[in-house]
């Protein structure tokens with residue numbers, strides 16, 4: 308059985324994702340938003356302190372950090 312999918316946009320990160328038409332209808336009817344699981348999971352306010360930056364900078368070379376970052380989030384221009 309094939310289920311029809313719909314593309315929805317997360318209102319927090321603007322990311323697009325496919326969900327089933329049934330799920331889309333259920334979310335819309337319940338008044339919920341299409342917030343993706345990552346945005347629901349991540350606390351809304353993250354305070355990045357110097358100790359967080361130093362954790363990575365003291366352990367890995369900047370080139371490695373940039374390479375991993377672009378692998379995860381894409382290359383920034």
Ligand SMILES: [Zn+2]
Pocket residue numbers: 317318319320321322342343344345346347
């Ligand atoms: Zn999101």
